[in-house]
Amino acid sequence: MKDIGYYNGTIGNLDEMTVPMNDRAGYFGDGIYETALVPQDNFPDLDKHIDRFFRGAAAISMTVPFEKNELKQLLKEVTLRSEYDTKFLYWQLTRGTARRMHTFPEGTPNLWITVTEGFFPDLKKKLHLITTEERRHGFCNIKTLNLLPNVLAAEQARLADCDEAIFVKDGMVTECSHSNIHILKGKTLYTAPAGEHVLPGIGRYNLIRACHKLLITVEETAFSTDMLFEADEVILSSTSRICQRAERINGIPVGQKADVLFRNLQSVVSAAYTASVRIPLPF
Known part of the structure; x- marks a missing residue:
């Protein structure tokens, strides 16, 4: 596969993945995200991105349901399934799945990961x-x-x-x-x-x-x-x-x-x- 999707442990073709309509990303945008470029299966600055991801989660009173090293290995595992030479890695954490209400629901946050083709811009362009x-x-x-x-x-x-x-x-x-x-x-x-x-x-x-x-x-x-x-x-x-x-x-x-x-x-x-x-x- 080239375009990969991951949602709470399920991995598949990105265009065929489904998520619950009650995921709070849809109602409130209630979550955080990160992105990274992965050239030829190398992960520059990934630790910095993960550190910022955890800081962001804490800032909005969310707990990432992984240790940092666990998340790092999962991101690499999902990304390496893609056949692109340069990959664009995106992941987000939302405050779970629940009927629409503004206050926080009980339950575990949802982790999304997508991997698509990545591109480097022409740095000579002004x-x-x-x-x-x-x-x-x-x-x-x-x-x-x-x-x-x-x-x-x-x-x-x-x-x-x-x-x-x-x-x-x-x-x-x-x-x-x-x-x-x-x-x-x-x-x-x-x-x-x-x-x-x-x-x-x-x-x-x-x-x-x-x-x-x-x-x-x-x-x-x-x-x-x-x-x-x-x-x-x-x-x-x-x-x-x-x-x-x-x-x-x-x-x-x-x-x-x-x-x-x-x-x-x-x-x-x-x-x-x-x-x-x-x-x-x-x-």
């Missing part, structure tokens, strides 16, 4: 972005299933023939619909501080580590849209995007003023990722 009003809730640091504002923003970007949408709240940049965003100014990287309005992305973590290696100062502080448009470089990071620059926001040229520094930074991030999987990758 991104086009738009800005959009921040309308999300205060749990942005948790990967909850409640992604309606993100979905609407991503579609807004697509309709504008752009790659991503940047959330802006009271003139300050938070993050994108499915990426973290950062700016370079001089030899300083500015990135919004981790907190309830920003996801602590794994790609963000790896980018900050690369900055430290290159002696680039990192300021985890909020930055304005004025700083965004005046930045030497505008950089996006995510699990798949790793480190990619933007060249236009709302149709206005941005960045492109620190080419050598950006390429060095992208090279360090890409090299660390490639070394972690010990195989050549299309960067």
